[in-house]
Amino acid sequence: MLVALVAYTVVTAVRLWVAYDEMVEARGRLLSVEASLRQEGLDASPATLAEAESQALSAQVTFRSARGMLDSEPLLRVAGWAPLLGSQISAARAIAGIGYEGSEISLDGIAALRTLNAMTAEEDGTLGEKLGLFVEAIEPQMEAVEHRLAAIRLRREGIDTRWILPPLSNFVEQLDARLVRVEESVDRYRHGRAVVNHVLGFDQRTSYLMLGLDNTELLPGGGLIGIYGVITFEDGRIVERSFSEVDELYYGWQARSGGEYVEPPGPLKRYLLRDWTWNFAVSNWSPDFPISARQALSFYDRAGADPVDGVIAVDFAGLEGLLAVLGSVEVEGYGVTVDSQNVTEEILARIGKPLRAEDGKHAFARAVAAETVENTLVADQDKWVALAEMLDRLTEEKHLLLYVNDHEVQDSVRELGWAGQVRVEPGDYVMAVEASLNSSKLNLVVERELDLQIELDEAGTAHHQLILRYRNGxxxxAPSHDVQLVRDIMLDGLYGGYLRLLVPPQAELLEVAVDGRPVGAEEIIQEAGKASFGRYLPLPSGSQAALMFTYSVPAAANVSRATHEYRLLVQKQPGIRAAPLDVAITLPPGAGVESVSLDGQVLPDAPLKIAMTSSADRELVVRYEL
Structure with a gap:
């Protein structure tokens, strides 16, 4: 009897292993599909799509076969009643069903990419028009994906991970990680569709206030507003566009209001405006772009301008990125060709030097902006994919920002990461915010580095020392540029930087020092849901300085479970260019690190000293045991 029972168990285990082995093979094919499509992205070739389709169909057949074996094999059906073995069989059935649905999702994704390829091959229609048609055309596939994801989630919830053993448990862990990514992709599509339809005027005709941000004269919300425009969209096309001088808006407001005065924020008044009113050009004092956008709209409305549906802001880095894809632009009337390498300095060199006196001091910048906006929407088909990828990168790096008056659409903008808002999330937080308050373009040459050292104690308090190193380059x-140009845009070469450090609201400031000398904070306030510590830092040409903030953040780490977790979000200021960022974390005595991840990716060897760049928001997660 015992021998028969052992034989039965062995045979059942072998059949279960055969089914598992088939599923591993099928999973490998789906991973191959994912890798090939991820590598080529939106620009996947017909050959790549054909190979991916073949692999997905093969995986689908294999998962169907494994599921059939698990459902129909008599020994496995009987073994399903055994407590531990039954849990393995039940989990294997669920995984086979999940694999089949995953194969279908892969096929739906391939079909969507084929639709994109077909549309880019058609010659009629602009990028904006085709974008709207594309999101409509792939709606059936996306609905099918959502239904399949719901089926997968239901099967996954039926797997009791307490009783399944390796290798099935490893399979489920990997499934969970990939399922989250697929669900996030579908959510991004839904939010993207809402934003495209609204902003590009597919729902109804829309007009947007466009801000040209000069991030060589940095302000917290991206840079000095040098020019502005109004762009009207309908069915993916620009039907009206105009760009104007900021001075015209200012003087129109002052004439209309009889000289209205709006009190500026304290540092802006002390170091730049003095007796002048707060105004449109420097309205973006908040590093939270939705707040800055609403403030710009407030000054815009004061001038009696026509209502708009939101704000689009782009800085010099955004302009450079677009021209890197679009190619050079010949600026009509000036005999000048600008490209991604020279556009910033060409615009700066022509501030205050119009062809005609009546053109205004930013006439050249307005001409470049108008040409670039137009060329973006009517770009050739072979540039569409690269353009879409560049726009995504520029929004991630906060050189292109969007604010929509409609609250539901703005929620989608935020979920896509295009809003440039100060994020409020559990854990620790830091954002270094800089403002140039000496009316010069020195952010073109000022270099900076960030060095953040964090020591965690047993209670979960994080003790910080943040050093911002600056050099005025x-x-x-200057030696390689025209003497008069240097004088015009750099003045006397003194960089007047006002620095704010945004940290969790419960943070306690201990010291502010310059080059090791305590100087204290000029301002300690709460803004955008954070504590804010401010200090002015003058930096003459050729000099360097280190500004150090020492502070502590209680309850920065979650120590309520056996595995403690420390989360740190380092946010990038809108408009500022990437800088080296070094983070070093010291755990409490006796603690052992379990894992370290950066931006969702687990780092090999779990390092506690990490060198990166502040090109975008960075999120660090350290799990440790004590």
Missing amino acids: LDDW
Whole structure:
């Protein structure tokens, strides 16, 4: 009897292993599909799509076969009643069903990419028009994906992970990670569709206030507003566009209001505006772009301008990125060709030097902006994919920002990561915010580095020392440029930087020092849901300085479970260019690190000293045991 029972168990285990082995093979094919499509992205070739389709169909057949074996094999059906073995068989059936649905999702994705390929091959229609048609055309596939994801989630919830053993448990862990990514992709599509339809005027005709941000004269919300425009969209096309001088808006407001005065924020008044009113050009004092956008709209409305549906802002880095894809642009009337390498300095060189006196001091910048906006929407088909990828990168790096008056659409903008808002999330937080308050373009040459050292104690308090190292590189830049240009845009070479450090609201400031000398904070306030510590830092040409903030954040780490977790979000200020960022974390005595991840990716060897760049928001998660 015992021998028969052992034989029965062995045979059942072998059949279960055969089914598992088939599923591993099928999973490998789906991973191959994912890798090939991820590598080529939206620009996947017909050959790549054909190979991916073949692999997905093969995986589908294999998962169907494994599921059939698990459902129909008599020994496995009987073994399903055994407590531990039954849990393995039940989990294997669920995984086979999940694999089959995953194969279908892969096929739906391939069909969507084929639709994109077909549309880019058609010659009629602009990028904006085709974008709207594309999101409509792939709606059936996306609905099918959502239904399949719901089926997968239901099967996954039926797997009791307490009783399944390796290798099935490893399979489920990997499934969970990939399922989250697929669900996030579908959510991004839904939010993207809402934003495209609204902003590009597919729902109804829309008009947007466009801000040209000069991030060589940095402000917290991206840069000095040098020019502005109004762009009207209908069915994916620009039907009206105009760009104007900011001075015209200012003087129109002052004439209309009889000289209205709006009190500026304290540092802006002390170091730049003095007796002048707060105004449109410097309205973006908040590093939270939705707040800055609403403030710009407030000054815009004061001038009696026509209502708009939201705000689009782009800085010089955004302009450079677009021209890197679009190619050079010949600026009509000026005999000048600008490209991604020279556009910033060509615009700066022509501020205050119009062809005609009546054109205004930013006439050249307005001409470049108008040409670039137009060329973006009517770009050739072979540039569409690269353009879409560049726009996504520029929004991630906060060189292109969007604010929509409609609250539901703005929620989608935020979910896509295009809003540039100060994020409120559990854990620790830091954002270094910079403002140039000496009316010069020195952010073109000022270099900076960030060094953040964090020591965690047993209670979960994080003790911080953040050092911001600055160097005014004008002495290196000036010799290769026209003497008068240097004088015009760099003045006397003194960089007047006002620095704010945004940290969790419960943070306690201990010290502010410059080059090791305590100087204290000029301002300690709460803004955008954070504590804010402010300090002015003058930096003459060729000099360097280190500004250090020492502070502590209680309850920065979650120590309520056996595995403690420390989360740190380092947010990038809108408009500022990437800088080196070094983070070093010291755990409490006796603690052992379990894992370290950066931006959702687990880092090999779990390092506690990490060198990166502040090109975008960075999120660090450290799990440790104590």
